[in-house]
Amino acid sequence: MSAGDLITADGQLEWRGTLLGSGSPFRMTKLDGWLDLPEMRADNPDRPGRHGGFQGNQLAGQRTVTLSYLVKGVPAADFGAVVTTLRKITAPSERPLEEPLVVRLDGESWLANARCVRRTINVEKYYALGYTTGAIQWQATDPRLYSVAEQRDVTALPSPPADGLPYPLTFPLVFGTGKQGGRLRAVNAGGAASWPVWEVRGPVTGPVIANRDTGERLVFDGTFTIQRGQTLTIDTDTRTVLLNGVNQSDKLLTRGWFPIPANGAVQVDFTAASYDPNASLTGRWRHAII
Known part of the structure; x- marks a missing residue:
């Protein structure tokens, strides 16, 4: 229940x-x-020698x-x-x-x-x-x-682009499809910012979670590997990084923490140092009010 x-x-x-x-x-x-x-x-510091304070x-x-x-x-x-x-x-x-x-x-x-x-x-x-x-x-x-209901979305790593033009050329020309996947969207319908939990499932090496809208990123050591069957859980509210329950915070090199804004959404890109079709990123969050 x-x-x-x-x-x-x-x-x-x-x-x-x-x-x-x-x-x-x-x-x-x-x-x-x-x-x-x-x-x-x-946190409003006083204005020296004047009435009031500075907005903090x-x-x-x-x-x-x-x-x-x-x-x-x-x-x-x-x-x-x-x-x-x-x-x-x-x-x-x-x-x-x-x-x-x-x-x-x-x-x-x-x-x-x-x-x-x-x-x-x-x-x-x-x-x-x-x-x-x-x-x-x-x-x-x-x-x-x-x-009460938890929201979630999931994405795999972006697939490598398909080959370009085959030779000899024949018409009509068919170009490669480019990268597919690697992106999810998190929507917060509440009036307060909500901090998501990210779950990275292996196999994957050097994962990167990026806010496409602001450029903020969570970047892991390029040699850090999450094996098949393992899950790396990143709680952006408590700032914890756990691999199957074991602290791996030292592997997080760039700490561009970002929430899902109030009455808004974020587009998140998931990339890594190498490609594996079985790797995935799951986002979990709840609408928030205050």
Whole structure:
């Protein structure tokens, strides 16, 4: 089951395979931080001896999402199990990794990668009667919200050009077809830039991933070889380069990282030091908003 599969209506959330909000025992009374702009951090140096400052970078900080909930109307025999479920899905592990939190509002589901950082279950006068309130809070180090469906495109290396004119010449002349393939297009329909993951599958030596529109390139050592059956994964957001899970960042010589712009697209060229028809480049990304 994929993240968000349990959601069928607005006002629902899914976390760790459990439905929250509308249609669940955990009725949403308030949701903070989901549609809000995260706290912004600015780098605006002061103007010496003058009012104001110079315009610097302005970047979004982490996103904090808080669900306030109400549990009532649950049969007394089931209330304890409902509370146990809530405690189970919000329990931290020793080294918790971010997991998908999916929310549907206004007919659209979006996803944030987050960790649960707070849980309250109020034990008050009517708790014994199957009534409680509380809150769950998540923190996402990446403030962007992503489409639930992952987008992808794939291309092989450009094929060598076909031979040119055959001799002796005969009319009409038939010219070679030129290079074929080696290009993919990634479209981001969201209002924030999205950083893709590139997967290079061997056999290939000295791969190059280039933004055809801007000229930015990711260039690997010309002798660096990815064998048949191996996959090199380049996460442009975290800036990691892994070959079958092993760090190969030192093989990346030119680091022209580039995102897919907001409400835009990029055309990407895939080339290498040598040609093999079995080599391929796959791009994976999600539409992003903030």
